């Protein structure tokens with residue numbers, strides 16, 4: 001274990017409930033290991049705009065934190081990993097990936113109904129092309145309503161009766177303490193989560209090797225890092241971003257080797273939609289299993305299969 005440093009680490013954070021909770025999770029891990037930390041608020045264009053993410057572009061929530069890091073205003077940046085663009089950022093290193101929360105999406109609906117119980121025409125809110133396309137492909141006749149805003153804003157649309165239901169990440173609800181509102185945890189067979197959903201990415205400057213080692217030894221969770229690497233390789237190979245209609249979920253599973261001994265392997269499922277508009281949405285699926293050390297290759301293989309099936313030209 002790397003020794004805590006005598007300097008106080010400055011951790012940049014956005015002000016939303018979700019971001020604060022995520023940052024506090026990491027801050028607490030560091031403090032419990034004897035490291036002094038300080039939270040530094042950073043505001044991002046993503047927080048100030050209510051336009052759809054597809055319009056304001058990927059990286060809206062993460063670029064300001066990265067800029068603060070590069071400007072030496074903070075030493076550590078904590079991001080929802082799924083919001084990070086796949087392209088590496090010069091000058092910045094991914095020091096740690098925290099143990100992921102339950103990666104699945106959930107439904108919050110007005111009368112406690114599950115997806116299958118919602119009547120045709122029920123209004124379901126989500127601004128995510130990944131969720132929109134997979135919901136549409138269930139063929140339930142739901143009316144998908146594009147929405148944005150923080151978790152509380154979205155929940156309010158159900159409580160006010162404006163919408164019948166919304167789909168959110170379970171991890172976000174866990175972090176803001178609202179698990180009791182969930183009416184259904186959605187099976188990944190119906191909606192595959194976003195690559196890296198539920199995991200936090202903790203970044204520092206490339207030249208700050210001490211902080212990098214400290215974060216790796218205190219925060220990093222190997223199994224999550226491996227699973228997320230496979231999922232993110234799908235996204236990177238498809239040249240898609242966090243607002244693309246792409247889902248991926250990797251899990252460590254037990255398998256038997258050629259001698260019949262139990263070995264841990266990585267299983268990966270991927271989904272891509274060919275269109276996000278119009279009535280016909282085509283959903284493409286691929287999956288694979290590989291050695292845990294082959295996470296990146298597994299991701300690329302599953303993505304190639306999706307490309308062979310026709311997943312091209314996805315929005316970035």
Ligand SMILES: NCc1[nH]cc(CCC(=O)O)c1CC(=O)O
Pocket residue numbers: 080081082083167168169170171172173196197198199200
């Ligand atoms: N795109 C917004 C966002 N970024 C991270 C989370 C939740 C936490 C996570 O998935 O790690 C959410 C909210 C949601 O998708 O419901």
